[in-house]
């Protein structure tokens with residue numbers, strides 16, 4: 001287990017499963033973390049799973065991933081639609097980046113239709129509920145395995 005996949009969650013996602021289940025479902029963030037850990041372990045990957053309501057903290061974790069991360073899966077919450085600073089931090093990370101939204105942001109208010117993070121993301125998942133994290137993790141594992149296979153044959 002050498003590579004850590006960083007799974008980063010933005011503001012208010014600590015309330016997952018506790019409010020607005022009609023939009024975000026009934027699973028808690030702890031449930032999502034457990035599922036991600038199980039799936040990552042099956043791929044031989046370590047995971048660093050974090051949530052913060054603070055933009056600067058999320059940026060610091062993205063900076064940590066520059067040295068310690070093989071991929072970033074990020075649900076930036078409302079910072080998706082506002083944060084050039086998170087986009088800049090992601091642009092300084094070399095590995096694959098996957099953006100996850102639990103709800104289908106395109107079916108919601110127009111201010112949710114634009115994402116700064118999508119300018120950097122290699123893939124975007126929206127509207128698949130919390131399963132979106134696992135789909136993104138599957139893709140991250142595939143990308144990491146493909147990159148390893150390439151260095152092994154080089």
Ligand code: CA2
Nearest residue numbers: 012013015016019020077078101102103
């Ligand atoms: O659909 C998503 O995952 C979002 O990133 C969630 C953000 C929202 O601002 C984005 O437009 C789309 C909001 C996260 C708030 O999470 C809550 C969960 C349960 C109860 C209250 C808030």
